[in-house]
Amino acid sequence: MTELLTGASFDALLLSEARIEGRGHLSVTGHPAAGFFTEEEMSRVDPSGYMPYGMYRDTLFSFIKGNRTPSGFMIQLVLPRSETEELVGSSGCTIPSSDVESLSLLIRFRDGALSVTTGTSISGFYPDKSLDHALDAYAAGILDRCGADYDTQL
Numbered sequence: 001m002t003e004l005l006t007g008a009s010f011d012a013l014l015l016s017e018a019r020i021e022g023r024g025h026l027s028v029t030g031h032p033a034a035g036f037f038t039e040e041e042m043s044r045v046d047p048s049g050y051m052p053y054g055m056y057r058d059t060l061f062s063f064i065k066g067n068r069t070p071s072g073f074m075i076q077l078v079l080p081r082s083e084t085e086e087l088v089g090s091s092g093c094t095i096p097s098s099d100v101e102s103l104s105l106l107i108r109f110r111d112g113a114l115s116v117t118t119g120t121s122i123s124g125f126y127p128d129k130s131l132d133h134a135l136d137a138y139a140a141g142i143l144d145r146c147g148a149d150y151d152t153q154l
Contacts, residue, residue: 001114003146004075004107005061010142011054013077014046016104018060022070026063028056030078047081048102072110079103079138091134095126103135105142116143116150 003009015030030050032042037051044052053075064070079087079102088097101121108115118135136152143150 001109003148005057005064007146008054009146010077011052011057012080012083013053013105014048014050014080015053015056016050016076016078016102018056018073018075020060020063020070020073022064022068022073023066026060028060030056046078048078050078052080053077069112070109073108075107077105077107087134087138088131091131093126093130093134094128095122095131099123099126100131103131103138105139 015028017030018026018028020026030053032045032051041051041055044055046052060075064073084100084103085097087103088095088100099122101123102119104119104121106117106119108117116139118132118139120132120135122131140150140152
C-alpha cells in the first residue's frame with residue numbers, strides 16, 4: 001500500500017476512478033477537468049481520455065494520510081493504450097487489439113486487507129483466456145517490483 005500511495009510503481013497507469021472512505025468521502029475520476037491542466041499536462045492524456053495515476057497520487061495520499069487507517073478505498077487503474085496493444089501482441093492471444101477496450105487493475109482496501117483484481121474489457125466473445133493470464137502476470141510483475149507479499153486466487 002505504501003508503494004501505491006507514495007511510490008512511482010503505478011504512476012504510468014491511468015486513473016479511471018478512485019473512492020476513499022476515511023475522515024470523509026472522496027471520489028475522483030481520471031478524466032481531466034477542462035481548463036485546469038496546462039497544455040503540457042494535457043499532452044499526457046491517453047486516447048482513452050484518462051490521465052496518469054501519478055498526476056493524482058499526491059492528492060489521494062494527502063486525503064488518506066494521518067494517524068488513522070482509512071476504512072476503505074478503491075482505485076481503478078487502466079493500462080495506457082500503447083501498453084494494452086503491447087500486452088495483446090505479446091500474450092499470443094487470438095483477440096485483435098482493436099477489440100480490447102481496456103485492461104485494468106482494481107485495487108481495494110477493506111477491513112485491513114488490500115486486494116488487486118485484474119479485468120479485461122473486450123467487445124465480442126472470445127474463449128481465449130491467454131490475455132487474462134498475461135494481464136495477471138503483468139499485475140504480479142508490478143507487485144513483485146514493489147516487494148509486496150501476495151497470493152493469487154483464481
